[in-house]
Amino acid sequence: MLSQKARYALRAMMVLAEAAPGTPTMTGELATRAVVPKKFLEQILLALKAAGLVFSTRGRSGGYALAAPTDKIDFAAIVRAIDGPLALAPCASRTAYRRCDDCLDVETCDIRRALIEVRDATATILEGRTLAEALQLRRRKIKAA
Amino acid sequence: MLSQKARYALRAMMVLAEAAPGTPTMTGELATRAVVPKKFLEQILLALKAAGLVFSTRGRSGGYALAAPTDKIDFAAIVRAIDGPLALAPCASRTAYRRCDDCLDVETCDIRRALIEVRDATATILEGRTLAEALQLRRRKIKAA
DNA sequence: TTAATCTCTATTGAATTGATAGAGTTGATA
DNA sequence: TATCAACTCTATCAATTCAATAGAGATTAA
Numbered sequence: 251m252l253s254q255k256a257r258y259a260l261r262a263m264m265v266l267a268e269a270a271p272g273t274p275t276m277t278g279e280l281a282t283r284a285v286v287p288k289k290f291l292e293q294i295l296l297a298l299k300a301a302g303l304v305f306s307t308r309g310r311s312g313g314y315a316l317a318a319p320t321d322k323i324d325f326a327a328i329v330r331a332i333d334g335p336l337a338l339a340p341c342a343s344r345t346a347y348r349r350c351d352d353c354l355d356v357e358t359c360d361i362r363r364a365l366i367e368v369r370d371a372t373a374t375i376l377e378g379r380t381l382a383e384a385l386q387l388r389r390r391k392i393k394a395a
Numbered sequence: 396m397l398s399q400k401a402r403y404a405l406r407a408m409m410v411l412a413e414a415a416p417g418t419p420t421m422t423g424e425l426a427t428r429a430v431v432p433k434k435f436l437e438q439i440l441l442a443l444k445a446a447g448l449v450f451s452t453r454g455r456s457g458g459y460a461l462a463a464p465t466d467k468i469d470f471a472a473i474v475r476a477i478d479g480p481l482a483l484a485p486c487a488s489r490t491a492y493r494r495c496d497d498c499l500d501v502e503t504c505d506i507r508r509a510l511i512e513v514r515d516a517t518a519t520i521l522e523g524r525t526l527a528e529a530l531q532l533r534r535r536k537i538k539a540a
Numbered sequence: 541t542t543a544a545t546c547t548c549t550a551t552t553g554a555a556t557t558g559a560t561a562g563a564g565t566t567g568a569t570a
Numbered sequence: 571t572a573t574c575a576a577c578t579c580t581a582t583c584a585a586t587t588c589a590a591t592a593g594a595g596a597t598t599a600a
Contacts, residue, residue, distance in 0.1 A: 252483045252510075254558065257495070260506045276576065285497060290559055296578075309567030310575045325509055338397045350402070352430060358536055360529035361405045364470055364521060365397075371516040376509060384505035391503055399589065421545065435590055441547075454598025455544045 256332040258286045259294050263328055266304065267320045267381040274306070274313030294332065301331035320385065326376035336376065337369035344369065401477040403431040404439050408473050411449065412465045412526040419451070419458030439477065446476035465530065471521035481521065482514035489514065 261284040269275050277295065281288035295314050298304045305317045316323060326336065330345065337343035341350045342365035349356060356362065406429040414420050422440065426433035440459050443449045450462045461468060471481065475490065482488035486495045487510035494501060501507065 251480075251485075253556095257484065257497075257506065264505060278576090285499065287559065289561075292577080292579095293559090306577060307567090308565080308577050310573090311568060312566085312576045314577090325506070335396075339402065340396075352402075354430065358533060360409060360533050361402065361470070363532065364524045364529070367520045368517050371520060372513050375512045375516060379509045384509070387508065388503060388505050398587095423545090432590060434592075437546080437548095438590090451546060452598090453546050453596080455542095456599060457545045457597080459546090 252329065253333050255290075255294055256329050258284065258291065259298060259328050259332045260325065262286060262291060262294060263298070263303070263316070263323065263381060264384065266314065266316050267323075267385055269315065271319065272315055274311075274315045276311075276313035280314065298328070298331055301327070303327060303331060316381075319382070321380050321382035323381050324377050325379045325384075326373060329376060335369075336372045338365045342366045342369045344373070397474065398478050400435075400439060401474050403429065403436065404443060404473050404477045405470065407431060407436060407439065408443070408448070408461075408468065408526060409529065411459065411461050412468075412530055414460065416464065417460055419456075419460045421456075421458035425459065443473070443476055446472070448472060448476060461526075464527070466525050466527035468526050469522050470524045470529075471518060474521060480514075481517045483510045487511045487514045489518070 262280055265280055265284045266275060277292055278288060280286075280295075281291045284291070286294070295304060295306070299306055299314075303317055303323060304314045306312065306314050329336065335343040335346045337346075339350060339362065340346070340348035341353055341356060341359070341362050353359065353362075407425055410425055410429045411420060422437055423433060425431075425440075426436045429436070431439070440449060440451070444451055444459075448462055448468060449459045451457065451459050474481065480488040480491045482491075484495055484507065485491070485493035486498060486501060486504070486507050498504065498507075
């Protein structure tokens with residue numbers, strides 16, 4: 251399961267994606283629009299910033315904005331920034347591979363093989379789903395209704 | 396990520412899969428062979444039993460054995476028995492659907508759509524990977540070496 | 541009857557999660 | 571240049587989960 255924090259992050263990024271590129275949205279407004287506790291959102295935004303997904307403008311009339319066009323930011327990057335690797339085990343991660351503490355033999359591990367397949371499938375889906383695409387799908391859905 | 400408990404469970408089930416069908420393996424031996432703390436393994440086996448994946452024989456010369464042929468037990472069932480739904484959010488689960496506490500609109504949720512794709516891909520892979528198949532792959536690998 | 545086994549519940553310590561608090565820094569603007 | 575609204579950072583908190591251990595009880599083959 252994703253953490254609550256990661257789901258908040260996804261929602262907040264979707265809200266930022268709706269804003270005009272480059273124009274900052276302040277944390278307070280973002281918290282309201284994404285329905286996230288403000289002080290908690292601050293921490294989330296700091297993490298997203300550390301991951302290079304957003305940038306901030308300090309001082310009065312400051313706020314946060316996406317660090318890249320909406321078609322360059324995908325769900326996978328957001329989830330990784332908050333919850334870490336997508337894989338179901340450290341040994342199945344490609345972005346953060348680590349031998350499991352109690353792994354007996356990495357090469358012949360039957361479980362690992364399956365977990366790698368899962369992580370690849372997950373990554374393909376989440377890396378293919380950008381903010382731009384998600385926005386577009388939503389607009390199409392609203393139009394159809 | 397899977398819990399340590401789930402990874403222990405997968406290992407233990409693989410060991411049980413190697414045993415002759417119907418003949419019980421006692422917890423102590425299983426703990427040694429799967430390299431899992433014995434008392435912790437007991438809890439895991441109880442959960443697997445509650446899920447109907449193994450059955451137990453009590454008393455002297457008792458133990459645990461698979462409740463079905465190795466080709467009828469897949470990784471998905473084992474993971475679900477220990478860690479719960481495969482999905483990344485309650486609202487993306489098919490076996491245990493539940494609306495997210497703070498979900499705004501289930502129908503138009505852009506995030507949910509992606510998470511459902513992930514859960515379907517994950518389920519397809521893990522439901523397709525049975526104990527029998529995993530054993531067979533391992534034997535092939537050992538032969539090749 | 542006994543000893544070996546599973547069964548069940550409780551407890552523990554550490555880590556994580558979700559959230560709040562507050563002092564500090566920055567910078568546009570009046 | 572003073573001010574105030576914004577971001578920044580670290581600490582703290584309660585609740586929960588995780589990983590593991592402990593021990594008393596029930597069951598059954600020998």
